[in-house]
Structure formats: C-alpha cells, structure tokens
Amino acid sequence: MSSPHSSVATPQATRLAPPLAGARNYPAQKPAEVYLFGTCVLDLFFPEAGMDAIRLLEREGIRVHFPQGQSCCGQPAYTSGYTDEAREVARAQLALFSHDWPVVVPSGSCAGMFRHHYAELFHDEPATLRQVEALAARTYELAEFLLEVCRIQLDDRGSPIKVALHTSCSARREMGTHVHGRSLLSQLGQVERVDHDHESECCGFGGTFCVRMPDISGAMVRDKTAALAGAGADAVVSADCGCLLNINGAFEKQQQSLRGEHLASFLLRRTGGKSDGVQS
Amino acid sequence: MSAHADTPAIPISFKRRAHDAVHDAQLRKNFRGAMDFLMAKRAAQFPDGDELERLRAFGNRVRARALSKLPDLLQRLEANLTRNGVKVHWAETVDEANAIVHQIVAAHEAKQVIKGKSMVSEEMEMNHYLEGHGVDCLESDMGEFIVQLGNEKPSHIIMPAIHLNAGQVASLFHDKLEVDYTEDVDRLIQIGRETLRRKFFEADIGVSGVNFAIAETGSLLLVENEGNGRMSTTVPPVHIAVTGIEKVVENLRDVVPLLSLLTRSATGQPITTYVNVISGPRKADELDGPQEVHLVLLDNGRSQAFADSELRQTLNCIRCGACMNHCPVYTRIGGHAYGTVYPGPIGKIVTPHMLGLEATRDLPSASSLCGACGEVCPVKIPIPAILRRLREENVRPPAAEPHHMRGQGSKYSRRERYTWKAWRTLNTSPRLYRLFGLAATRLSGLIPADIGPWTEHRSAPKPAARTLHELARDHLGED
Amino acid sequence: MNARDRILGKLKQSLAGTTPIADDYDDALLTAPWSYPAEHRVTRLCSLLQAVHGETVLTTAAEWPARVSEALASRGIDELLISPATAHGQQFAGYLALNGLVTRLKAYDRPVEQWKDELFFSTPASLTGTLGGIAATGSLVVWPTPAEPRLMSLVPPLHIALLKASEVVDNLYQIMQTQRWAERLPTNALLISGPSKTADIQQTLAYGAHGPKELIVMVLQDA
Structure with missing residues (x-):
C-alpha cells in the first residue's frame, strides 16, 4: 500500500480510500x-x-x-x-x-x-x-x-490434537495472518482446528489499551479466554506475542491450565523439530 | 446534556461508567445478543465479498466527492430547496439551531411537536430546549418513544432502546402508560401505535432528521421502517428537518449506492420499508403534506473536522451504526457509558469536534484499535487511523502550532512525554536496548506480582531467562 | 457576517487550492448484480415482499377488482378509500355496481385537515396505483398526487396497491434513469417495501408500527 498522501494533489485535498489491494505477488523462488x-x-x-x-x-x-x-x-x-x-x-x-x-x-x-x-x-x-x-x-x-514464499510442506508427527487458533486483529486485517495460520495448521494431518466463539474478536490487548482501559480490556480478555477454554481445544496457538502475553496472563490469573503457544513453536514441535522449550 | 456550552461532566466520567457497565450482567447480555443479531443480519446481506468491497469503495468515492465540493453543494442545495419552496436556515452552534427551531415554533404558536428519529436533534437536545419554552416534544420512533418514556437517552443511533429487553419495556409501559403488563412484543408495539396515533394529527409541528440532502434536486431523503417518519413529515402543518452540513450529496443518483450500503450495513435489510423523498411543501392542488418545510443546517464542530484532510474523512459517515455493532468495546459497555449522543467508534471520532477534546479526552483511548469498525464502515472511514490521530492531538502540547482541534493537548503530561522520550532513547540505542534486555531477564524475579491495571485481570508477565538477541547470537553469530 | 457566510467561509478556506474529485459513477456496479431475466422479475419482487409480510396476488387487469373485493370481504371490511378520478377507481366502482356489492367507496377529496379524525380512525383500507416496482429490493414506486395524496398509502391499516407486471424493473438505478426522476421529482416520492414494521423491542420484528399493518400488492400480469 502506498502512502495515503501520494494520491492527492495537495495536502488539503479531500482523501479517497486507498485502491482495493489486489492479491500480493510472491517471489517465484525461495530466497537463500x-x-x-x-x-x-x-x-x-x-x-x-x-x-x-x-x-x-x-x-x-x-x-x-x-x-x-x-x-x-x-x-x-x-x-x-x-x-x-x-x-x-x-x-x-x-x-x-x-x-x-x-x-x-x-x-x-x-x-x-x-x-x-x-x-x-x-x-x-x-x-x-x-x-x-x-x-x-x-x-x-x-x-x-x-x-x-517457502511453500512449506509440513509433515505432522504428533498424536491427534484439537487446536484453537487466535489471530491478532492487526495481523488479521493488515496481513491476512488468520488465513495463513489456518492453511498451515490444515497441513498437519493429526491436528483438528476448532473454532472458538467470536473467533475474530479482539482479545483486549491493544498495546497500551490494556492498561489505559483495564475494565474494558479485562472484560474482553475474560470473554476471549472463556471462548478458548470452551472450544474443547487441547492447545491454543497464535502468531502474535502481544495477544499471547494477554491471554496467557489471564489464563494464569484464572488458574486455568491452558496456555497459548506461538505458531512457530507449535509447527516445529509437531513436525519433529526440537524446540528450545524455554517456555516463559 | 448541554455539555456543548457549560459542563463536560458526562463524557469525562467515561471510565467510571465503563466500569459500571462491564459489571452489569443484564446490560452485557442485552448488548451481546443484539450485536450478534445485527452482525449476522448484515453479513447475510453481503454474500458477495467482492461486491461489498467495490460498493464500499464506491460509497467512499461518492461521499469524498461531495465533501470535495461541500460549500458549492450546500449552496446548490439551498438554491434548489428554496426554489422548491423549502426555507433553509444555517446554524453554527446547537444554541443557534435551537433558537431557529424556537422561532418557527413561536411563529406558529405551536404547543406540540412530534418527532421522527433525528440524531442531530439529540445533538441539539431539542426536546429539553423546547420543553424549557413550554413546548411538548414527543418522540414517535418506537425506540425513541421508549427511551423518552424512561427518561433515558438512546444507546444506539439506529436502535435507540437496544439496551432494554422486552421485559424491561413491558415494565416501563406498565408503569408509565398504565397498561397491563405484557412481554408480547406485538402487543407492546400496538400499545405504542395507539398511544401515538392521535399525537400525529394533534401536533402543530413535525421534526425529522435527514439521511441524504440532494443538491441536484433540492430534496431531503429519509429512510425508516415504522412510518412515523412519514407521519411526522406529512401530517403536521409545519415540517422542520434538522441535519448536519455534511449530509449533502451531489446528485440524485448518488443516493443509490449509499442507500444500498446504509440499509444493508445498518439493519441487514435490502431496503427499508419506506424511502421518503421530500422535495417541497404541499402544492396548491395537493390535499396533504405540510404547508411549510424548513431545513436547519447545523455545523456544531463539523467545520473543524473538515479543516484537516485526515479528520475530514469523519464526515463521510452515513450513520449506519455498523461500527458500533461490530465494536468489541461498544458490545461490552453499551451506548450510555460513552455519555455522548453518538456512541461507539464513530462517536469517538466525531464527538471531539462537537464538545472539544477536553470533554472527550478518554474516548480516543477507549479502543484496542482492533480495526473491526474500519473493516465494516460502508464509506471506508479509516476510524482506527483517526482514533490514533486524535490520540496524537490529545498529547500534543496544548499551545503547539498548528492547532487542529479545540481541546488540543487535553491529555498532555510532561511525565508521560518524558517516559516516551526515554523509551525512544532505549529503542534507538542498540547498546542500551541490550543492556535493558539483560537486566529485565536477569532481574525478572524483581517484577512485583501486582503491577497496576495489568494484574487486575492477568498474572504479571515474566521475562524469559535469556533474550532472543542472546539466543540468536549464540546460534547465528554476531550479525 | 451571518452563520451561513461564516460556515461557507470556513469550508471554502479549508478547500483552498484543492480540486474537486471527479464523478466517475460506476453504474455497472448498481445494475449488473441486480439484473434479472424478465420472467423472474415479478417472482423476485413477490418473494421479497412476502419475506417482509407483504401479500402479493397475481391477477389481471380485468380480474383485480374481484380479488380486491375478496380481500376486503375476508377481513370484514366494508369500505375503501379510493380515488374516483383515476381509471382504477372508476373500474372498481363499476365492478361494484355491476355485481350489486355494497362496499362503501370513500374519496380523499378534501384537505386532510377537514377529515383527519375520519382518516385516522374510521378508514380501514385504501387502494392506490403505483408507478412501478423494483425487483432487486421488492419495492413499489409511489408518487402521491392530488387524486391519491401522501397519506393514502400510510394511514389506513390496510393498503392495497396495483402494480402492472410490465412496470416491474430490475433496480432503483434503472427506474431512476428511465423515468428521469432527477428532472421531475414531485413534492413527495416514495419507495414502499412492505407493511410498516419495527424491531425496536429486543430486535423482535413486529408489523403495523405506525403505518399500514397489511400491504396487499395486486400484480396485474397482463398489464
């Protein structure tokens, strides 16, 4: 996306929304x-x-x-x-x-x-x-x-498991990460992805929002953790550490055993890779 | 709320109201249910994502085009309305707008006003103002009628009584209208119909809002489902329409995409029951319709938003309410917690221009910037970007030039500014940053278990034993 | 300076040196997704009207008075607000006379002020013509006239509308263009898409809020 200013003649010209973004072109070759x-x-x-x-x-x-x-x-x-x-x-x-x-x-x-x-x-x-x-x-x-870009082929070596995927809001809306995350999980034969209630809704992190508006943020993360816990998932996966910090902190405070894990760690472990495993 | 002039007390207490709202289980349940319903209805109206995106882009372009020639269109609108026999009035403030309405009311010695739904009249607090001058104002939209009966304000711009369930309305009707208690919605609506029917033809003046003012033809377009809008604009001898100066569109055909976006986004309807296009008072050979039609064009801070090309996009709004229906914050706290006429995401970006940032200082912060509002906005207002911009205006030094907004710097704090400057220093100096990482990981045991707002709902975060910088250097070498 | 000049002055100053955005109206986007084969238009209109509790009756230019009469009889209604100045008003009166039926016909022949009470409380049904229908949204185009004033389609609890099948078009943009609305809008132009309704109490749909509780559309298939 180009600068919102590049399409206008003068700084005070009335702004139009940026043109609809087409699908992103990916390099044909994996980089070295x-x-x-x-x-x-x-x-x-x-x-x-x-x-x-x-x-x-x-x-x-x-x-x-x-x-x-x-x-x-x-x-x-x-x-x-x-x-x-x-x-x-x-x-x-x-x-x-x-x-x-x-x-x-x-x-x-x-x-x-x-x-x-x-x-x-x-x-x-x-x-x-x-x-x-x-x-x-x-x-x-x-x-x-x-x-x-890598066009990765994942070979699942784990036992059957149900996974809930939470995607951060900006990742979803600015990067389409929910689609990519689902697609990667779908390559894992023993992994069943389960949807949680209001899957696309914000977990309440929002950077400084969570400390500026603790009541609202707290209500949001309580609803999010309840939805994740209620989805019948054995594991929670997300590709955004801000959300994980928020969700895991709430799970811990609520004395629930469930914890979210970064997608990278989950994928590596499922495919036989050795994770450092120094879970915080 | 006459906050425009004297006290900004209501918006300022946002955090307290939000606190109360999130702990009100009934309210949370009512809103969650209502928002889920409205989101599903909207989604069903846009099965084709490609059509939706192209139509939103079109809607954005129609609104931006109108704003790009706004003064010209307002003058054309005025000329064509005048030619059609409609009297046009201009008001910079809500006080001026109320005075104009009062003059018309006084000229007709009017005692009763019946109102169709109008958010601008809420902005003006017209009911309160006219009642102070001995004029009865009765709301005729069922939702507005309910909130007026309960001495409340609308909690949603499209569905004013959305915070109440049928049982709560039943109790209200039972108490105030002295009818038998019934939760049967059909029966409740019939009670409302019977109560209001006579009022329509007793009223001396009808007041309405406007969805689109069409410059080309000199017409006012109103959408509604109930028929009270048509009643209010047809039965009384005088019709006063009140609207914001941004509501004008260039050509009649411009309403086609906007109408489609509006009704589908707002309530998930392909179209409302009535689309009512008014282009003048009753003609000599006609047997009904008002003898006089007035239009009051209200600024009330809109020209301030208009002055800045980023903030100007706020005025694209066609008041569909989809942003609030999809907002996780609005869903948690409901409309009243905002303490403003326009709640939810659009309220957060439009109200600071009406009341000043000092009265609305917490509203721009009351968002996780999740982007749901911007994603559904039918005219593509970049609401999250504008919220961010308002945060910037909120923390700029109050006297800094250029001055874009009334109440600039309302959250300015030297201490907070120094904190961010320190943050900047840390994050622009690799050496300091790595030292900080070392300290945070090695001394993580010193982080207290209670760190303010974070730990009200979460355990304190625990830094890892070693940073990624260290792990990566061990693994990859220095880079 | 008055408020008008101050407001316009501020707006003009804010746009100084800028160029208005060009009108690149995309009519295809408003027509292509909303176009139907001729034989499907009436079906779509009827199903959309039915979805919002509108009643539709497929009939003919000759038969509709009988259908209207039946609709009134089935509801126990013995009077109808209808304009004697219109062709359909005369046709219906003729039908009644020919068949010796006693339905009382009432004309909207005075300014509303002179018979408000009767209109609001003693007029159970009305019949009006339409200027066409819109298949895309299930809408009737109604432009009130001196013969059929604005309130005829609003106040009586039952509104019966006559719609010629040949005047059902695909979409709003099309009818707006072909009928050249921008040049000739009347004082009041309406799209009506069902009986009056509201969902203001707990999102529960209820019909007959302030306008008609029932809308019957007589579709004249051969007209």
Missing part, C-alpha cells in the same frame, strides 16, 4: 537468506518462539540473519499518539536491513507496522519514504512467508 525481525515482546517474553522461527526457516534451507541492533518497530508510541518518538525508533530499524533480503517478522502487528504504517510516518521525507516502501515490499509475517 532472510532477515528476522524478532519484535520487542517476543525478545523478552517469548524468545524460544523466535528461535523456533529461525529453525523452521533454516530447515527450509534459508540462512537467517538477526541484526543485533534491532529493538522495537515503534508501534507502542505510534498508537499512543507519540508520533515523533515512534518515527525515530522506526528510523533506527530502517538502518538494519541493508541487503535486499526479505524481512520475516513472527508477529503480524509488527509486520503490519512495517508494511503499512511506516509510509505514514515518513510521508514527508521522500528519500526515506522510498526506503520504507522497499522495506514494506519485502516484509512478510512468518506464517505468510512459510506458506507463500
């Missing part, structure tokens, strides 16, 4: 090397999911680079209205990906930040904007990358 952008929440709270993502990519014959200078995509400040601070943090990430390798992000909302919101942040810096647009074009959410 990729960058992994780990995301800040995963870095601190779910590092094993990041390692499992790396192992999945390596198993596909891809060399993974993890720029040690990476931190956060800038989203927390951006969604809180601190646009200048978000822009500077975004600028620091932009400098990390000097080769034109794909950037794989094991979190849909952070991938969406790269793909859709950086252009807004840098709309009046033409040189940076070009760099941002190039980055957006090669940014993939992990599930999307495994499915559409």
Whole structure:
C-alpha cells in the first residue's frame, strides 16, 4: 500500500480510500537468506518462539540473519499518539536491513507496522519514504512467508490434537495472518482446528489499551479466554506475542491450565523439530 | 446534556461508567445478543465479498466527492430547496439551531411537536430546549418513544432502546402508560401505535432528521421502517428537518449506492420499508403534506473536522451504526457509558469536534484499535487511523502550532512525554536496548506480582531467562 | 457576517487550492448484480415482499377488482378509500355496481385537515396505483398526487396497491434513469417495501408500527 498522501494533489485535498489491494505477488523462488525481525515482546517474553522461527526457516534451507541492533518497530508510541518518538525508533530499524533480503517478522502487528504504517510516518521525507516502501515490499509475517514464499510442506508427527487458533486483529486485517495460520495448521494431518466463539474478536490487548482501559480490556480478555477454554481445544496457538502475553496472563490469573503457544513453536514441535522449550 | 456550552461532566466520567457497565450482567447480555443479531443480519446481506468491497469503495468515492465540493453543494442545495419552496436556515452552534427551531415554533404558536428519529436533534437536545419554552416534544420512533418514556437517552443511533429487553419495556409501559403488563412484543408495539396515533394529527409541528440532502434536486431523503417518519413529515402543518452540513450529496443518483450500503450495513435489510423523498411543501392542488418545510443546517464542530484532510474523512459517515455493532468495546459497555449522543467508534471520532477534546479526552483511548469498525464502515472511514490521530492531538502540547482541534493537548503530561522520550532513547540505542534486555531477564524475579491495571485481570508477565538477541547470537553469530 | 457566510467561509478556506474529485459513477456496479431475466422479475419482487409480510396476488387487469373485493370481504371490511378520478377507481366502482356489492367507496377529496379524525380512525383500507416496482429490493414506486395524496398509502391499516407486471424493473438505478426522476421529482416520492414494521423491542420484528399493518400488492400480469 502506498502512502495515503501520494494520491492527492495537495495536502488539503479531500482523501479517497486507498485502491482495493489486489492479491500480493510472491517471489517465484525461495530466497537463500532472510532477515528476522524478532519484535520487542517476543525478545523478552517469548524468545524460544523466535528461535523456533529461525529453525523452521533454516530447515527450509534459508540462512537467517538477526541484526543485533534491532529493538522495537515503534508501534507502542505510534498508537499512543507519540508520533515523533515512534518515527525515530522506526528510523533506527530502517538502518538494519541493508541487503535486499526479505524481512520475516513472527508477529503480524509488527509486520503490519512495517508494511503499512511506516509510509505514514515518513510521508514527508521522500528519500526515506522510498526506503520504507522497499522495506514494506519485502516484509512478510512468518506464517505468510512459510506458506507463500517457502511453500512449506509440513509433515505432522504428533498424536491427534484439537487446536484453537487466535489471530491478532492487526495481523488479521493488515496481513491476512488468520488465513495463513489456518492453511498451515490444515497441513498437519493429526491436528483438528476448532473454532472458538467470536473467533475474530479482539482479545483486549491493544498495546497500551490494556492498561489505559483495564475494565474494558479485562472484560474482553475474560470473554476471549472463556471462548478458548470452551472450544474443547487441547492447545491454543497464535502468531502474535502481544495477544499471547494477554491471554496467557489471564489464563494464569484464572488458574486455568491452558496456555497459548506461538505458531512457530507449535509447527516445529509437531513436525519433529526440537524446540528450545524455554517456555516463559 | 448541554455539555456543548457549560459542563463536560458526562463524557469525562467515561471510565467510571465503563466500569459500571462491564459489571452489569443484564446490560452485557442485552448488548451481546443484539450485536450478534445485527452482525449476522448484515453479513447475510453481503454474500458477495467482492461486491461489498467495490460498493464500499464506491460509497467512499461518492461521499469524498461531495465533501470535495461541500460549500458549492450546500449552496446548490439551498438554491434548489428554496426554489422548491423549502426555507433553509444555517446554524453554527446547537444554541443557534435551537433558537431557529424556537422561532418557527413561536411563529406558529405551536404547543406540540412530534418527532421522527433525528440524531442531530439529540445533538441539539431539542426536546429539553423546547420543553424549557413550554413546548411538548414527543418522540414517535418506537425506540425513541421508549427511551423518552424512561427518561433515558438512546444507546444506539439506529436502535435507540437496544439496551432494554422486552421485559424491561413491558415494565416501563406498565408503569408509565398504565397498561397491563405484557412481554408480547406485538402487543407492546400496538400499545405504542395507539398511544401515538392521535399525537400525529394533534401536533402543530413535525421534526425529522435527514439521511441524504440532494443538491441536484433540492430534496431531503429519509429512510425508516415504522412510518412515523412519514407521519411526522406529512401530517403536521409545519415540517422542520434538522441535519448536519455534511449530509449533502451531489446528485440524485448518488443516493443509490449509499442507500444500498446504509440499509444493508445498518439493519441487514435490502431496503427499508419506506424511502421518503421530500422535495417541497404541499402544492396548491395537493390535499396533504405540510404547508411549510424548513431545513436547519447545523455545523456544531463539523467545520473543524473538515479543516484537516485526515479528520475530514469523519464526515463521510452515513450513520449506519455498523461500527458500533461490530465494536468489541461498544458490545461490552453499551451506548450510555460513552455519555455522548453518538456512541461507539464513530462517536469517538466525531464527538471531539462537537464538545472539544477536553470533554472527550478518554474516548480516543477507549479502543484496542482492533480495526473491526474500519473493516465494516460502508464509506471506508479509516476510524482506527483517526482514533490514533486524535490520540496524537490529545498529547500534543496544548499551545503547539498548528492547532487542529479545540481541546488540543487535553491529555498532555510532561511525565508521560518524558517516559516516551526515554523509551525512544532505549529503542534507538542498540547498546542500551541490550543492556535493558539483560537486566529485565536477569532481574525478572524483581517484577512485583501486582503491577497496576495489568494484574487486575492477568498474572504479571515474566521475562524469559535469556533474550532472543542472546539466543540468536549464540546460534547465528554476531550479525 | 451571518452563520451561513461564516460556515461557507470556513469550508471554502479549508478547500483552498484543492480540486474537486471527479464523478466517475460506476453504474455497472448498481445494475449488473441486480439484473434479472424478465420472467423472474415479478417472482423476485413477490418473494421479497412476502419475506417482509407483504401479500402479493397475481391477477389481471380485468380480474383485480374481484380479488380486491375478496380481500376486503375476508377481513370484514366494508369500505375503501379510493380515488374516483383515476381509471382504477372508476373500474372498481363499476365492478361494484355491476355485481350489486355494497362496499362503501370513500374519496380523499378534501384537505386532510377537514377529515383527519375520519382518516385516522374510521378508514380501514385504501387502494392506490403505483408507478412501478423494483425487483432487486421488492419495492413499489409511489408518487402521491392530488387524486391519491401522501397519506393514502400510510394511514389506513390496510393498503392495497396495483402494480402492472410490465412496470416491474430490475433496480432503483434503472427506474431512476428511465423515468428521469432527477428532472421531475414531485413534492413527495416514495419507495414502499412492505407493511410498516419495527424491531425496536429486543430486535423482535413486529408489523403495523405506525403505518399500514397489511400491504396487499395486486400484480396485474397482463398489464
């Protein structure tokens, strides 16, 4: 998606919605090397999911680079209205990906930040904007990358299990991660995906929303955990660590045994890969 | 709420009201049921996702085109309405709008006003204003009638009494109308019909809103299912329509896509029972219809939204209510918790222009930015992006230029700003960031079990033993 | 400066230097999904009307008075608001006379103010013509006239409408264009798509809110 400003003649011209996005074109060839952008929440709270993502990519014959200078995509400040601070943090990430390798992000909302919101942040810096647009074009959410670029073939080695999939809202709406996640799970012969009540509804995380509006957020996560627990699933899987932090925290507080797991860890384990297993 | 002028007390208490609402089991049940119903109805009307997306893009284009020539269209609308015999009035504030209505009422020595559904009249608090001048205002839309009877405000812009179930309406009718208690909805509606029927022809003046004002033909288009809108605009000798300045469309044919989007998005109907196009008062040879038709065009902050091209998109709105039907926050707290005339996602982005950000400071934050509203909006208002923008306006220094909004910087806090500056420093310095990661993982035992709002509903998060930065470096080497 | 000039001034200032968006109206999007083979139009219209509790009667230009008479008789209604100035009004009066039927015909021949009470409380049924029907949404096009004023299709609890099958079109856009509405809208133009209804109490649909409780559409198949 290009900048919302690029289609208008003057800054004050009445805005039209961006044109309908067509299906994304994926490279015909699997790349030899990729960058992994780990995301800040995963870095601190779910590092094993990041390692499992790396192992999945390596198993596909891809060399993974993890720029040690990476931190956060800038989203927390951006969604809180601190646009200048978000822009500077975004600028620091932009400098990390000097080769034109794909950037794989094991979190849909952070991938969406790269793909859709950086252009807004840098709309009046033409040189940076070009760099941002190039980055957006090669940014993939992990599930999307495994499915559409690696064209991964998963061989399920686990025993029969019922799984509920929760997709983060921005991952769903900005990256289509729910479709990719379902498609990957459907490759696993012994895995039955069960829908939970109001599957597409937000878990109540919403970044700083969960602490700014604790009553509403709390009501949302209680409903989400009740729906997941009531779905008859043996496991809960999600590709977004913000949601996992929220959902798992609520499960723990409610003294339920169910915990959500990152999709990367689940896929790796089901297909005979060895996870670090350092569950937080 | 006369908050526009004096006190912003109601919107400000949003958090308390939200707290009460999420703990009201009956309210939660009523809203969950109602929203599920409305979402399913809408989905059934759009079986073809491709048609839906193309129609939404079309709707967006029609509305944006109208806004891109708004002053011109308003003048054409005025000229054509005037030619058709409709008197056009302009009001910058709700006080001015009420004064205009009162002048018309006074000129006719009117004592009774019957109202079709109009959210702009709610915005004006017209009932309250006119009652203060000795004029009875009776709501005739069944939902509006119910909330008026209960001394309440609408909790939804399309279905005003959606917060009540049949039993609650039955009790209300039993208490206020002195009829036998019945939960039979058909019977309850017949009681409403019988109560209101005589009122239609006793009323001196009928008031309505407008769904689309058509510049090309000088027409006002209203949609409804009950027939009370047609009654209110046909039976009394005077009809006053009140609407916002953004409601104008260029051509008659422009209403075709908007009408289809409106009724299908709002209540999941292919069309409403009535589409009522009014292009003038009764002519000499006609036997009914009002002798006088007035249109009051209200600004009330809309021109502020209009001044900024991003915020201007707020005015695309055709008031279908789909954003609230799909909003997980609205579903949890209902319409009254917002304390504003327009609740839900659209309310959060339009009300700050009407009341100022100081009175509505918490509304932009009351969203997880999940995007459900923007996804269903029939005219593609980027509601989440505008909420984010309002957050930015909320935390900008109050005196910073350019000044886009009344109440800019209402949540400005030096302490919070420094926190985000510190966050920026941490996240733009790889060395500091890694040190922070080391500290957080090594000292995770020091995180208290109770960390404010988070742990009201969740256990405290526990950082892992080592960060991904460390694990990845061990595995991949320095990169 | 008055409010009008101040509002327009602010709006104009906000648009200074900008170009209006062009009108690239996409009529195909409003017609292609809503087009039907000629033989399906009436069927679709009828089924959509029935879905909202409208009654439809397939009849002919000669037979409809008998069907109307039966509908009234079955409801125990002995009077009908109908315009003697219209062809259908005269046809119905002729039918009654020929068959020695006693249904009282009432004309809307005075301003509403002179007979409000009777119209509202002692007029059980009305019959009006239509300007056509819309298959896409199951709608009747009704433009009130001096002979058939606005309230005829609203106040009586039973509204009977005559619809010529040949005047049922595919969709709203089509009829708006072919009948050149933009050039000739009357003081009041209506689309009517069923009897009056509401779902304002607990989303439970109830008919006969403020307008007609029943709508019967006589579809004249040979007209």
